[in-house]
Amino acid sequence: MNEFQVIQEKQILEHIPIRNGITRKEFYKDFVNKGQPVVIRGMTTGWNALEWDVDYFKAKETGVKIPIKVGKVSEGRREMMLISQYVELLDTYEKNVKLGLDADPVGYLHDIPFFYMFPEYLADILPFPKELLPEWYWPKWQNYIQFFMGATGSLTPLHFDTLLTHNLFFQVVGRKQFILIDGAQKDQCYIKGWRWSKFDPKNPDYEKFPKAKDLNIKEAILEPGDILYMPSGMLHQVHGLSQSISFNIDWHTSRSAKKGVGTLWKGAPLKNVYYNALVYAGLQLKVPEKSIFPLYKSYLNYIS
Secondary structure, three states: OOHHHHHHHHOOOEEOOEEEOOOHHHHHHHHHOOOOOEEEEOOOOOOHHHHOOHHHHHHOOOOOEEEEEEOOOOOOEEEEEEHHHHHHHHHHHHHHHHOOOOOOOOOEEEEEOHHHHOHHHHHHHOOOOHHHOOHHHHHHHHHHEEEEEEOOOOEEEEEOOOOOOEEEEEEEEOOEEEEEEOHHHHHHOOEEOOOEEOOOOOOOOOOOOHHHHHOOEEEEEEOOOOEEEEOOOOEEEEEEOOOEEEEEEEEOOHHHHHHHHHHHHHOOOHHHHHHHHHHHHHHOOOOOHHHHHHHHOOHHHHOO
């Protein structure tokens, strides 16, 4: 057994804590302020969205086409199609996979402002635990949601969220696996460009990436109704364990927004500084959310 095999055997994934319900005070005291991730359960049990299926999306078709990413999430091209068309493709793909038949890969619907585009679905995620967000976001929290839908085997490579935001991730249908690495260990993750990692923690190659051998790697398996909190800058790799529907909200505290503005000197795109400065103006300088969002909403397309 060589050195790298020994390292790989020792690198057991650490499971992050699970809370059954949480108050705002506990959430910030125990997790946000300490930069620690957590899975929260029991706060979305009344949602109609937990019962979403193909027939439901077909029945609510509006004729508006959405972008589906074909190819790698970080590099692929987009194809426009109706939601009803996409869910039909997903359904057929999953049935063929279960039967052991050859199935053409389907694209991945990710990072679209779904509830801003389709407000008719909003009632399906009420009551929403907006108290987990800073109060500045409360008037129009739904506008900041990014939406994901994909097949079994979907993969988002290891990366961190581009604005160094905090992240609340809501699993609605199906299951996902998150592999998590603290942002303080970013330099051991072989980042290319600004935020994508060349290292694959699920299939580690320590000969090619020797600095990764000391990473502290954590895991979370999300079930329908779970909420995952990821602190600012946390790297994550996401695996679709089944056909899956989920969404997240990228959000800042004034502290993380200020840190995001400073990333200009660390290689971040100039647009990142612009969006972080907008949110900092809201959180720290008390500019109302309704004044900031018209300037910020282009981020919802920029991120995808």
